[in-house]
Amino acid sequence: MSNGPPVRPLESRVHERYLRHSKKFPNVWCAGCGNGIVLSAVIRAIDDLGLDKNEVAMISGIGCSGRMPVYVDLNTMHTTHGRALAFATGLKMVRPWMKVLVVMGDGDALAIGGNHFIHAARRNIGLTAVVINNQTYGMTGGQYSPTTPRDALASTAPYGHIEQPFPIAELAQAAGAAYVARSTVYHARELQRFIVEGLSRSGFSVIEAVSYCHTTFGKQNQMGRATDMMRQIKEQSITSAQASKLSKQELADKIVRGVFADRDIPEYTELYEGIIAAAQAEIAAREEDEPTREPGVPVGEVE
C-alpha cells in the first residue's frame, strides 16, 4: 500500500552522500546494533524522495538513538531527554516547509517524552517520528523501559518485570497521528518504505522500528548474540494481514508489522496559516471601520 514515490533499487554507496565527512567516526553504537540499520533506512528514504538536504532537519533526544543526527549531513539537533518532539514542534512552526525527522528511542519517546508524543500526535503537526524500540534503556545499561515485556529481566527489574508494555504504534494511532506504521530492523527495506511514506504525508507520522539490544537486554535475558536476536525478531514478526487471522492469544508474542493508520487529517502548521489569515482579516476590517483612528491606540499598530 505505497502511495509515495517508489523505493529505489539498493545502491550500496548511498550513505556517502548523506554522512558527514567532517565528523569523527566510528559511531558510538555497539557492533551489531540495529541503530545503523535504522539510520540506513532513513538515509535511503530521504534519497528515495530526492529531498534537498538543506530542507531536512533531524532532531533527537537522549540515549543511543540520540546520537544518530551527528553523523548525518542534515540540519541536526541533539536535544534533551524526551523533548525532541517539542524542540521539533518549534522548528516546524517557524519553518513549515522543512521536513523535520525526529529520531527517538522507546524510553525517550514514551517514558520521559510520553506527554510530548501523544500531544504531537493529537496536534497532528507535520513531523516524522522514527521510534527505535529496543525494549530497554541501552545507553545506561539495560534498565526496564515503557516497552519492556512483562516478566523480562532488567537491571532495575532483577526479579522480573511486572509492568505491561506500551504498544507504540497503537498508542500513536489512538492519539491521532495521521500515519502510523511498524516494521523491524530485520525488514530494512520495508522500514525504508514506511519512512518514505511517513515523510510524504503532511501530518504527524510515526514509524516504529522494532530493534534489539544484545549488549544489555539480550545479555540479561540470555537471548544470545545480535544475530540470534535478529533471528528472533524475524520469527516473531508477522504482517498485519496475517495478524487479522489470529486470536488474541496467538498474537500475544507477535510483532505485527504494517501500516496502522494513513488518514487525511489537516496538518497543524497548515491550519495555523488560516489563523494568520483570520487575524489579519480582522485587523483589515477594523481599519476599514475606523479609518480616522489615531495611530498607536489599541492593538494592531505596533509592527
Add this chain to the structure above:
Amino acid sequence: MTARLMQGNEACAEGAIAAGCRFFAGYPITPATEIAEILARRLPQVGGKFIQMEDEIASIAAVIGGSVGGCKSMTATSGPGFSLMQENIGYAAMAEIPCVIVDVQRAGPSTGLPTQPSQGDVMQSRWGTHGDHPIIVLCPSSVRETFELTVRAFNLSERYRTPVILLMDAMIGHMREGVALPDPQQLDVWDRAPTEVPPEWYKAYVNEPQDVPPLVPFGEGYRYHITGLFHDELGYPTQRLDEIDPWLSRVFGKIERGLSEIVDYEEDEHLDRAEVIVIAYGATARSAQRAVKMAREQGSRVSLLKLRTLWPFPEERVETAAERLHRVIVPEMNRGQLALEVERVVGKHKVVRVNRADGEMVTPDQILDAVEQPSVGRGYR
C-alpha cells in the same frame, strides 16, 4: 504614540512584538497567563505564531526550536513552570540559542500563593539549571520598564547568543499604569548577526575572532550540528580538554566582555552624597522609591540604587556606591536572595535586609524603619 492604560503583562507582550518576536510557546499559569493570551491574539496579526504546548518543558523546548529556525522566540511562566523549564534553559546556554524566558514571580515554593507577588526566584534565575553557565536576568519595576526591558531582553539575547530571563513579579505583571509606549520606529532593535562565510567554512561554535559566532537558522544551506553535550567548533560532541576549555572561556568571556552594555541600573542624583543607600529591584523598588522620598523629606541623606540587570550582578557600581557608607538597605520579597550578593560585594556588616516572603509587598514604612532605625530593619519580619 498616545498614552494608554496598560497592564505589565500586556506591556511585556507588546514589547516582545516591538522587539521582533514572532514565535511564542507557552502554558497557562497565574500570574503570567495574560502574556500568552495577548500574544495568541497579537502574533498572527503581525504574521507571527503562537502555540500552547502541553507543559512548560515543551514550551521552552519549542521556543529553542523556533529560535534555531531563525525566529525571535519567547515563553512566559511563573515559579512552578520556571522550575520545569530549567533543564532546557541550560540547553539554550550550552547550545548558545537566543531566547527570552519571562518569569512573572509568585510566592512559593511549590504552588505557593499563585496570585501574590514574590521575588523568590532571584537565585533560581541565576542558578536554576544545573552546571556552570552564563545567564542574563533583567528585572522591571514599572509597566513602561517592562516594555523597555522586554525589548532589551531580546536585544541582549540575540547579540550575545544566550537565553535572557525577564524576571517580573505578580505586582508588576498585573499592575495597570498609564504609559506612552515608545514609537516603534525609534526603538533600538538588535538582530542576530549574519554570517559572512559560505556553508563550507561555517562553524557555529568557532572561538575566534569574535566571542559570539553568528548563528545561522536551520534550512538556509548551512547544515550543522547542535547539541547539549560539550562540543567542538563544528558543534560535534567532544571530551577533549583542548576543545572544552576554549568553549568555556568564550561563553563566560562573551558576557564578561559585554558587562558595560548588559549591566543596567538607575540611580538618583543624591547617591554620591548619601549616608545610606537602598538597593532595590522589581516591585520592591517602587516601595523603596517612596520610602527614600519620605526619608529625605525628614532630613535623612538616603538614596536609591535601582537595579534593572540582576545577573550579571552590577558588582562594580554597588561596590563603589557603598564604599563610603555604613549602611546598605536591601528590601526584597523573599528571605534575602540578592542581599547575599550585596553582602558579598560590600561586606555583611553593612547590609540591612528587609524581607518578607508572605505574598505581601514590602511597604515603604518597613524600608523607612530600616533607614531610620538600623537595628529594626534586620532580618525577616
